[in-house]
Amino acid sequence: MVRAxxxxxxxxxxxxxxVVEGNHYFPRDAVDAGVLSDSATTSICPWKGLAHYHHVTARGQVNKDAAWYYPDPKEAAEAIRDRIAFWKGVEVG
Known part of the structure; x- marks a missing residue:
């Protein structure tokens, strides 16, 4: 079992x-939707496509852009469609 x-x-x-490039991508339904809020931030990966971000809120604190996902990944990254990964101090293991 992997936890964030x-x-x-x-x-x-x-x-x-x-796991892609050392990051665990969780199924969206395995993530507590109550901790996520939309962010306007995006970034581009040459082989995965356009990433979108969520802020993560837990116990009254906000971690901006701490989660990302690819809603429409390129073919090479299809395995991470509708999955969410974390960074910015989120401990995954």
Whole structure:
């Protein structure tokens, strides 16, 4: 079981993650939707496509752009469609 924890709160928990470039991508339904809020931030990966971001809120604190996902990944990254990964201090393991 892989968990994502931030600010002492479990924000995702799954035994079905996809690891790409060292990052665990969780199924969207394994992530606590209540901790996510939309961000206007995007970035481009040459082989995965256009990433979108979420802010993560746990125990009253906001971690801006701490989660990302690819809503329409390129063919080479199809395995991470509708999955969410974390960074910026979110502990995954």
């Amino acid at each position: 924890v931030w600010n002492g709160a479990v924000i995702a928990d799954s035994d079905d993650t996809v």
